[in-house]
Amino acid sequence: MTLDTNLTPTSPTAVVLLSGGLDSTTVLAIALDQGFDIVALSFLYGQNHRHEIEHAQAIATQAGIKDHCIVNIDLSQFGQSALTTDLKVPKHDHVSEIGYDIPITYVPARNTIFLSYALALAEVRQATDIFIGVNALDYSGYPDCRPEFIAAFGELANLATKINTVSAADLSDVKTTIHAPLINMTKAEIIKEGLRLNVQYQMTTSCYDPVSNDLACGRCDACLLRLQGFAVNDLSDPIQYAE
């Protein structure tokens, strides 16, 4: 009697949005830990800190990801964000100075656009799961990082593509799921979970306005929140800072 290899169970496939930052790299580790085959998706979207894509590539390679899709789009044409124009990224001396208003680093509809591409890629790769590292606690007040936004995209996803429409007739339990495992975690909790999963945080980059490719500013919202997350865990952030 021989084994029918067609019956060998294969892992489900997930699309993971990977920016090269602390959050998305932790999400990648979580998705891998949950047993998914990973398709990584990164964007050159006109961001000033575009060196993050090199971090994303190195992180994907280190994690053994063979399918890494890098999409080139130009969100700078919509302007209005310090991440894609020459508007100044706000700097602070302490994390407590971060305001509650939506900051100038907000990119109009960015996560909606990113998730839309993830949905297209998921359909093409027959993946029913999408992972995104949005976070609604230690974040910068972006509207498209809130749980209600993610829930609404999940509703949309299940109406938008062929995979779900066909499945309605063929397989009633095929459903696209948007995973945002960090959404209710503090930055400190995210780092703790990432370290448990052996995330190599020295490979990640978070700074909105780096001094050079490998030297974070230490004073933008992203740097301050990250530094605080490591400090709460009684750890030093392994990346290099200008000050």
Add this chain to the structure above:
Amino acid sequence: MTLDTNLTPTSPTAVVLLSGGLDSTTVLAIALDQGFDIVALSFLYGQNHRHEIEHAQAIATQAGIKDHCIVNIDLSQFGQSALTTDLKVPKHDHVSEIGYDIPITYVPARNTIFLSYALALAEVRQATDIFIGVNALDYSGYPDCRPEFIAAFGELANLATKINTVSAADLSDVKTTIHAPLINMTKAEIIKEGLRLNVQYQMTTSCYDPVSNDLACGRCDACLLRLQGFAVNDLSDPIQYAE
């Protein structure tokens, strides 16, 4: 006493997705008729029939639209569609032969991606209305042309951007609305309404697989549905066909 010009009412602004086709050109006329200032949005998305963008430009100019945003994205990298790859566009001899399955001309998540960009542009232009020419009757069975998809995107839109988040505190009645005025119309009804609004249908293009820039194939789903729409109105389609 002088008039305070700051009190002069200005028209509300709407983003209109404009492909250069029969449907979106009719939608543009409807939005203009409703008194909106228009920001037109078109996509070079890797479609084989990219000459449609020239039609969109001519139509926008003829309509007096001064703000026409053309976004360059590459959906061909996701493959799987006859509109963006060398897969053959299905041809039929009669409109009755169009099937009910989702055809090979479906582009994965295209309308989700298009509407996401429309949302970004709407936010930047402070537009609270988005018009899209999807149609759920005389269409090709695309999942992202259904009323439930449009309704879900409307829900998402009101959670996704700064305009809505800020408005929740400032102006409780600021809301993004997705208009799909053609969604329950037959192609014949769309054409009748367009002619009432003086749409110049000879400027439009619908063919998925044109013989040349100004010569439609006459046998793809888009051609057959369009030809039937004019025939029901006892009219000839003013564009040129190969057969």
